[in-house]
Amino acid sequence: CSAINACENSNGGCSHQAECRRTTPGNRVCVCNTGYTGDGIVCVEINPCLENNGGCDRNAECTQTGPNQAVCNCLKGYSGDGKTCTYISLCLQNNGGCSEFAICNDTELTERTCTCKPNYIGDGFKCRGNIFQELLRNSNTSKFYFHLEALSIKDIAGPGPFTLFVPRTDILNADSRVKDWIAKGVMAQVLRYHMVGCANLLYNDLTRMTNITSLHGDLIHISYSQNSLVLNDKAEIIVSDAVGTNGVIHIINQVLVP
Numbered sequence: 001c002s003a004i005n006a007c008e009n010s011n012g013g014c015s016h017q018a019e020c021r022r023t024t025p026g027n028r029v030c031v032c033n034t035g036y037t038g039d040g041i042v043c044v045e046i047n048p049c050l051e052n053n054g055g056c057d058r059n060a061e062c063t064q065t066g067p068n069q070a071v072c073n074c075l076k077g078y079s080g081d082g083k084t085c086t087y088i089s090l091c092l093q094n095n096g097g098c099s100e101f102a103i104c105n106d107t108e109l110t111e112r113t114c115t116c117k118p119n120y121i122g123d124g125f126k127c128r129g130n131i132f133q134e135l136l137r138n139s140n141t142s143k144f145y146f147h148l149e150a151l152s153i154k155d156i157a158g159p160g161p162f163t164l165f166v167p168r169t170d171i172l173n174a175d176s177r178v179k180d181w182i183a184k185g186v187m188a189q190v191l192r193y194h195m196v197g198c199a200n201l202l203y204n205d206l207t208r209m210t211n212i213t214s215l216h217g218d219l220i221h222i223s224y225s226q227n228s229l230v231l232n233d234k235a236e237i238i239v240s241d242a243v244g245t246n247g248v249i250h251i252i253n254q255v256l257v258p
Contacts, residue, residue, distance in 0.1 A: 017043040035067025057085040077110050101127035121245050131164055131244035132157040140239070140251055143169040144191070147178075151188045155215060160246030161200035163212075165220070165231060167255045168238070175255050192216040193258040200247055203229065203240040218258040232256055 003025035006012050012020035014030030018040045021029050030040025037046050046068040048054040054062035056072030060082045064070050072082025079088050090096040090112040091104035098104040098114030102124045105113045114124025121128055128134050132154070135145035144166045148154075156162045172178060181187040193216040201212070207224045214220055223230050229237040235254035242249040 014040050015043040017045075033067075035069065056082050059085040059087075098124050099127040101129065119245060121243065128242070128244045130157060130160075130246040131162060131242075131249050132246075134242060134244045134249060135164075135166065138242070140168050141166045141249065143172045144194075147172070147187065147191055151191070153188060153191060155192070155197075156195060156247065158246065161198065162247035163196040163199050163201040164247060164249045165194045165196075165235070165237070165252050165256060166249055167194070167235075168251050168253060171253060171255060177255070177257075189216050189258060190255070193218060193220070193256050196220070200243075202243075202248060203237065203250070206237075206250075214258070216258050220256065 005022060006026055006028035007014075007020035007022055011018070012028045012030065014020040014028075015032065015038065017036045018030045018032045018038075021031060023029055032038050032040055032043035035046055036043040038044055045064075045066075047064050048068055048070045049062035049064050053060070054070040054072065056062040056070075057074065057080065059078045060072045060074045060080075062070050062072055074080050074082055074085035077088055078085040080086050089106050090110070091098075091106055095102070096104035096112045096114065098112075099116065099122065101120045102114045102116050102122075105115070107113055116122045116124055116127035119129060132145070132148075135141045135148070148156075156164060167175075178187070181190050193214045195215040196212050197215050199212070201209075206222055206229055209222050211219045211221055221232050223233060229240075231237070231252060235252040235256055237250045238253050239251035242251075
């Protein structure tokens with residue numbers, strides 16, 4: 001007589017995911033393979049994600065990849081290997097996309113707020129200081145700033161409000177009269193003729209006016225037609241309403257002469 005092998009046929013009645021082990025003649029036990037659980041007759045995959053998030057960080061997603069196997073991936077807004085995930089502050093990189101003159105504050109995942117610093121105004125993404133500072137930051141108005149600095153004219157650095165009509169840099173550079181005015185000592189008067197004190201005049205305000213008095217003391221004539229604002233019948237406002245903390249800048253295409 002020979003011993004009956006209970007595992008010989010159909011894996012001994014055990015699950016395909018189990019090992020049939022002979023014990024005594026005609027008997028066997030069924031043991032689930034690694035990564036599976038059950039009584040050996042029925043074996044199912046172990047999903048490690050069902051317990052303790054598969055060992056992943058609480059800010060990570062556990063994804064089953066096979067029997068008792070999983071990968072951990074940090075959730076959006078976090079970085080790391082999945083086992084450890086660290087919150088990514090939007091504000092740490094490039095100030096969160098806010099202006100360099102703004103304060104970036106993380107509010108929630110993938111969200112932040114931008115608020116202009118004290119002495120600056122704007123929406124947080126674009127913040128402006130006083131108009132004296134803003135002249136230097138814009139290449140179209142920086143030449144006017146350098147002329148003011150050269151003559152130590154600080155009028156528009158005060159509390160204001162002021163309205164400024166600034167000839168674009170290339171216009172100032174190309175005007176041959178500028179050297180003459182500097183040589184004759186009248187450049188300060190020309191510059192002040194482009195400034196209006198005690199008034200924050202936006203483009204719409206100017207359309208309803210005919211004359212304004214400059215810091216030089218002379219009048220500036222304003223005319224409005226065909227959707228254009230023209231000063232002294234020659235200088236057109238080509239960029240308007242650059243608002244600062246103490247006034248507003250308008251860029252013009254001609255130099256005003258008192």
